[in-house]
Amino acid sequence: MSFPIADWPDLPAALIAEVRDFVRIDHQADDAAIDAFVRSAASLCEDFTGQMLIARSVTDMLPARREWQKLKRLPVQSIVSVEAVGADGIAAAFAVEDYALDIDSDGIGWIRLHRSDGGSRIRVAYSAGLATDWDELPAGLRQGIVRMAGYLYANRDGVDAGGPPSAVTALWRPFRRMRMA
Structure with a gap:
């Protein structure tokens, strides 16, 4: 990690x-x-x-799925952006209504897509760290x-x-x- x-x-x-x-x-x-x-x-x-330990910016690449997925680093402080990444590597921001975010009491960040636009991956930018x-x-x-x-x-x-x-x-x-x- x-x-x-x-x-x-x-x-x-x-x-x-x-x-x-x-x-x-x-x-x-x-x-x-x-x-x-x-x-x-x-x-x-x-x-x-x-x-x-110290809050830093993190980017995770995750599969484009409609079920809840955990972000990889802990503890998540804030989730900044969610983008669809096509097979050609071109990224496009999702509209806010196209996904749901959650940061639970353990500092685990979660993301779920409401719909998939055919892209195979999503890029999530967030900040994580204890201090x-x-x-x-x-x-x-x-x-x-x-x-x-x-x-x-x-x-x-x-x-x-x-x-x-x-x-x-x-x-x-x-x-x-x-x-x-």
Whole structure:
């Protein structure tokens, strides 16, 4: 469920400083490496929890069906547009009365077409994420990311101290969303 690291919003300097403090370094020479480790740790957190951390724009391609379909990323904040995509790749917006949308209490986004115009796919653009920025991220997730980034920094030379700290999964587990296929 991970997004490419390049899709992450800029990291605040305070988050880099948190990791620096955690690993007890007092220089900024490794800030670029710490930035990369924080991004990797955040991506691992998303994979583990099954939820996007920071709200970002997402586009799903789904089959054009008349039954309810789930959007792929969680938690959905808003659904922006629905388009029919023809076999030639040309997209055309659906009229609002041609589909129904829902975001349930679990943050799962749903879409259903009222009619099909012969297109085989639909493109749904939406926003998903737990927080709008790093400062709004729940403390347990943020602390787990700091700890994981610190672990990656400390073991960057390939010397493994026995695997990631179990405290990381303990901090992330309350936020974990399991999805059944």
